[in-house]
Amino acid sequence: MAPKIAKLFASVAMALVTTGAAHAETLYVATGGSQNMVDYVTDYLGPLFTEHNPGWTVQAVGTGPGDAGSQAILEKLSAQKDQDVWDTDVIVVNQLKTAEMVEAGLLQKYRSDIKTGDMVTSDVSRKALGTDVDGFVMPMFSSQTAIAYNPDMVEQVPQSLEEIKAWASAHPGAFGYNGIKNGMSGVAFATAWIYAFGGDAAKLIDGPYDKADEAGWDQAFADLKAFNQTVTFTPGNAGTLDMLNRGEIVMGPVWVDMFYTWQADGRLNPNLKLMLPEPGMPGQPYYYAIPAKAAHAEAARKFIELATSPEVQAEGIVKKFNWYPGIDAKHLEGILDQASWDKLFTDVSPEDLAAKAKPFPLGAYFSDLLEQYETKVSN
Amino acid sequence: MISRKASLVLVGPALALMATLFLLPLGYSLIWAFREEEADRWGLGNFAKAWEFYSADILFSLVIVTLSTVLIGIFSIAIAGYLTLGRIPWAVALLRWLYRWPLFIPFVVAAQVMRTFLAKNGMMNNALVELGLLTPFQTASFLDWRGIVITFVWKQTPFVTLLVAGAMASLDRSMIEAAQNLGARRGRILFGIVVPQVAQTLMVGLILSYVTMMSVLSVPMMINAQQPTMLTVDMAWRINAYGDYGVANALGFIAYLMTACVTWVYLRKELRERGAHAR
Amino acid sequence: MTSLLRSGLVGLALALLASAIFGPISNILLWAFTEQWYFPAKLPQAFGFSFWERVFRPQGNAFASLLNSVVIAMMTVAVSLAIAIPAGLALGRGRLPLRVLFLLVFLLPQAFPSLAVHMNIARIFYTLGLNGTFLGVVLVHALQGMVFSVWIAAAAFAAVDPQLEEAASNMGATPFTVFRTVTLPLALPGVMASAIFVFLISLDEFTGTYFVGVPDITTMPLLLFTAAMEGNYQIASITALLLLVPSIGFMLVIERFLKADVLAKVGH
Numbered sequence: 001m002a003p004k005i006a007k008l009f010a011s012v013a014m015a016l017v018t019t020g021a022a023h024a025e026t027l028y029v030a031t032g033g034s035q036n037m038v039d040y041v042t043d044y045l046g047p048l049f050t051e052h053n054p055g056w057t058v059q060a061v062g063t064g065p066g067d068a069g070s071q072a073i074l075e076k077l078s079a080q081k082d083q084d085v086w087d088t089d090v091i092v093v094n095q096l097k098t099a100e101m102v103e104a105g106l107l108q109k110y111r112s113d114i115k116t117g118d119m120v121t122s123d124v125s126r127k128a129l130g131t132d133v134d135g136f137v138m139p140m141f142s143s144q145t146a147i148a149y150n151p152d153m154v155e156q157v158p159q160s161l162e163e164i165k166a167w168a169s170a171h172p173g174a175f176g177y178n179g180i181k182n183g184m185s186g187v188a189f190a191t192a193w194i195y196a197f198g199g200d201a202a203k204l205i206d207g208p209y210d211k212a213d214e215a216g217w218d219q220a221f222a223d224l225k226a227f228n229q230t231v232t233f234t235p236g237n238a239g240t241l242d243m244l245n246r247g248e249i250v251m252g253p254v255w256v257d258m259f260y261t262w263q264a265d266g267r268l269n270p271n272l273k274l275m276l277p278e279p280g281m282p283g284q285p286y287y288y289a290i291p292a293k294a295a296h297a298e299a300a301r302k303f304i305e306l307a308t309s310p311e312v313q314a315e316g317i318v319k320k321f322n323w324y325p326g327i328d329a330k331h332l333e334g335i336l337d338q339a340s341w342d343k344l345f346t347d348v349s350p351e352d353l354a355a356k357a358k359p360f361p362l363g364a365y366f367s368d369l370l371e372q373y374e375t376k377v378s379n
Numbered sequence: 380m381i382s383r384k385a386s387l388v389l390v391g392p393a394l395a396l397m398a399t400l401f402l403l404p405l406g407y408s409l410i411w412a413f414r415e416e417e418a419d420r421w422g423l424g425n426f427a428k429a430w431e432f433y434s435a436d437i438l439f440s441l442v443i444v445t446l447s448t449v450l451i452g453i454f455s456i457a458i459a460g461y462l463t464l465g466r467i468p469w470a471v472a473l474l475r476w477l478y479r480w481p482l483f484i485p486f487v488v489a490a491q492v493m494r495t496f497l498a499k500n501g502m503m504n505n506a507l508v509e510l511g512l513l514t515p516f517q518t519a520s521f522l523d524w525r526g527i528v529i530t531f532v533w534k535q536t537p538f539v540t541l542l543v544a545g546a547m548a549s550l551d552r553s554m555i556e557a558a559q560n561l562g563a564r565r566g567r568i569l570f571g572i573v574v575p576q577v578a579q580t581l582m583v584g585l586i587l588s589y590v591t592m593m594s595v596l597s598v599p600m601m602i603n604a605q606q607p608t609m610l611t612v613d614m615a616w617r618i619n620a621y622g623d624y625g626v627a628n629a630l631g632f633i634a635y636l637m638t639a640c641v642t643w644v645y646l647r648k649e650l651r652e653r654g655a656h657a658r
Numbered sequence: 659m660t661s662l663l664r665s666g667l668v669g670l671a672l673a674l675l676a677s678a679i680f681g682p683i684s685n686i687l688l689w690a691f692t693e694q695w696y697f698p699a700k701l702p703q704a705f706g707f708s709f710w711e712r713v714f715r716p717q718g719n720a721f722a723s724l725l726n727s728v729v730i731a732m733m734t735v736a737v738s739l740a741i742a743i744p745a746g747l748a749l750g751r752g753r754l755p756l757r758v759l760f761l762l763v764f765l766l767p768q769a770f771p772s773l774a775v776h777m778n779i780a781r782i783f784y785t786l787g788l789n790g791t792f793l794g795v796v797l798v799h800a801l802q803g804m805v806f807s808v809w810i811a812a813a814a815f816a817a818v819d820p821q822l823e824e825a826a827s828n829m830g831a832t833p834f835t836v837f838r839t840v841t842l843p844l845a846l847p848g849v850m851a852s853a854i855f856v857f858l859i860s861l862d863e864f865t866g867t868y869f870v871g872v873p874d875i876t877t878m879p880l881l882l883f884t885a886a887m888e889g890n891y892q893i894a895s896i897t898a899l900l901l902l903v904p905s906i907g908f909m910l911v912i913e914r915f916l917k918a919d920v921l922a923k924v925g926h
Contacts, residue, residue, distance in 0.1 A: 071619060075784075173520075181612070182600075233603070235602075236889070237888075243498075246498060247500050248500055267889075379432055381751055383753050386752030389744035390749065390754065392744065396801065397767075405770060405775055405778075408774050467668055470668045477672065478675070478679075479909055480679050480909065483909050485861075485879060486862075487879045488862075488901050491894050491895065494886065495686070502684075590769055590771060594774070600883075601886050611865075631773070635774065638771060645769075
């Protein structure tokens with residue numbers, strides 16, 4: 001009762017403010033991820049959608065970073081499973097939880113119904129950490145983690161995880177990361193650690209799943225536990241950037257897009273630099289998906305079509321928010337100016353990315369990795 | 380006077396709300412702690428997992444909260460004692476005005492305030508460096524267990540002090556004055572005469588603070604969400620990232636046990652005394 | 659000489675205490691108006707209002723959170739008073755068997771870590787469809803404030819002189835008229851105090867809203883939390899400042915509302 005009334009009021013109020021259109025409708029978007037993703041929908045994509053579709057407004061709800069944020073959307077959808085119409089029209093979720101949602105039958109296939117559907121050919125549009133999600137998703141963007149550092153305080157920049165390990169023990173407290181409970185940049189670092197020291201990374205990424213591959217993890221996690229004694233823990237993805245800016249740490253894993261956005265915003269010291277260490281660090285896309293019983297599925301498709309159009313990918317995703325595009329890069333040629341494109345690769349070159357940008361491991365390995373981090377490293 | 384029946388009717392809605400919003404979920408939390416969803420059976424599995432994953436955090440929570448409680452007790456006795464026995468009128472007046480400021484500041488605000496204040500290059504270290512008491516290389520971040528303890532003490536001391544100072548103010552002054560006339564030192568008066576008489580109020584304040592601190596989520600999340608951290612962070616993490624109510628409730632059960640010991644002492648004493656009053 | 663030394667020492671101790679209390683608070687003020695503050699600058703390099711504009715931009719969620727917070731707090735006060743006034747009347751004036759036990763029941767939520775209860779309330783509310791609704795959040799806040807609203811109301815009613823009521827009823831007033839014209843007006847300052855208390859508790863409540871309201875309902879404390887976790891120190895500090903004002907305001911006036919005679923009866 002109460003939420004319906006509240007929503008009614010909200011949509012009526014919005015309609016009065018924005019347009020005088022005869023019928024006003026609201027598209028509900030739930031997005032996981034950090035605040036910049038909520039801002040992207042509220043400040044950029046939402047108004048643009050209203051412009052293209054008079055009478056529609058977009059209401060965005062942010063559910064927070066990391067697995068927890070996407071899990072919140074998963075729970076929201078499962079809670080409504082038995083109802084005929086669900087209250088969320090478009091969701092933006094990470095790979096692990098998208099895979100779970102597809103398996104639980106909470107999403108609908110739509111990619112072949114939208115014009116931009118064939119503009120993605122990358123692996124991530126078909127598989128999410130080993131689970132088949134073909135047709136259910138469109139990548140919103142891809143992003144990459146890297147190591148940010150303050151060149152004024154680091155004489156010899158470590159080039160591999162091995163060297164980072166040595167550097168951190170020589171400079172206690174100067175390396176910082178956010179563990180695994182508050183955002184994915186810390187998870188990415190822990191994953192990179194296992195890729196570097198835990199055995200065959202390619203097997204973890206491509207499968208098939210075999211518990212025996214985790215034999216080398218014990219030693220790697222024991223080393224990570226020792227390594228953790230010499231680092232500073234930060235309160236989150238943003239917390240790492242923030243502590244870098246405040247000079248409280250000198251080096252730490254961050255999301256490349258957040259790093260550039262903060263610099264453009266004046267929130268981060270312009271001197272700071274990025275690098276992608278050997279043997280590589282993970283990155284991930286976020287997906288647009290439509291819940292199986294979304295109330296406004298038609299509008300949701302239009303919304304995603306707009307969001308994955310070359311113009312929006314160029315202007316919004318790359319230029320304004322510094323993400324790598326979700327659709328294939330060739331579709332952006334001629335739309336995006338060279339300078340904006342080059343800006344994405346200021347510190348991390350396309351060659352670096354080709355060699356050292358890795359996906360997260362298969363879902364089953366990934367869950368084991370997170371669990372063992374808790375039992376063997378943090379406890 | 381209102382009749383018995385009418386009284387029961389009047390108190391009814393409040394009790395009903397208590398039953399549905401507190402006793403029911405409390406009961407559920409106790410039951411679900413023993414439910415192993417995946418194996419579809421009852422048992423101690425959740426507790427084993429909770430211990431395997433979070434034993435360090437369980438001990439950490441206990442130590443942090445106990446230490447904070449002790450410090451709150453010391454500071455509140457000191458402040459309330461000076462308010463009662465202080466001889467410099469302006470200092471007493473100033474202290475009375477001063478100590479209460481954090482009283483109603485919410486934990487989430489206190490955490491944010493402290494996060495920027497206690498950081499390595501936060502205001503506190505900057506000020507110490509400016510005063511020449513530290514060099515920039517000696518500064519250290521307090522955003523670990525110390526940050527949590529400092530925030531708890533900063534936020535909860537005024538509450539306990541308010542209670543204790545109130546109790547001290549209502550004491551019979553004649554005994555204190557007699558002791559003063561005999562030339563007793565103020566420290567002896569405070570611990571020999573005043574504190575024993577307000578011990579119960581102090582206990583109540585400390586127990587309430589202990590339980591409150593045991594269930595604060597925002598402070599450990601914002602100041603030190605990493606290893607080791609407090610149980611509340613782990614409970615939220617199990618639920619938010621995994622939807623794992625079993626282990627979360629097992630951790631809740633452990634938190635109940637840690638508070639039950641102290642609250643039991645209080646409830647028993649309270650019941651005995653009030654029972655005596657009623658008769 | 660020794661007294662001068664003593665004054666000096668007391669003054670020093672007070673100055674230390676004052677900086678421990680006001681240092682962190684003034685820090686928030688600084689951050690709220692900071693535009694740029696890179697390490698190793700000791701003070702912000704640029705001050706301004708641009709983050710205030712960002713917080714209160716029309717599309718942003720600060721206005722919505724502020725409105726939510728105030729609406730929820732007022733609804734919580736209404737719900738709390740509706741149940742606390744009759745309960746307070748019964749506990750303060752009535753003839754309840756086992757009155758002590760009844761009083762202690764309301765204290766119970768303070769005796770258990772609330773987070774463990776909140777997460778199960780959220781689970782129950784999910785099945786009832788109350789998660790993410792105003793009603794759900796209001797109920798959780800009302801539970802948090804229950805011990806204060808009921809205890810203070812009971813103390814306020816207990817402090818009313820029974821002889822005045824008797825006088826009124828001797829003049830032929832019905833029990834309800836007595837309550838409306840004598841008891842309630844006399845107890846009003848105490849009831850007001852309990853209302854303010856509940857308002858403040860609801861305004862500041864974090865854990866319950868975190869489990870029951872999120873992500874659909876965002877209140878000021880949650881906005882502050884998100885901003886802080888996202889490293890938006892300015893936005894977090896602005897929100898913190900907005901929450902500080904009512905907290906400190908209430909701290910400064912509490913004694914006007916909670917008179918000694920009522921205070922002495924709280925929990926008795």
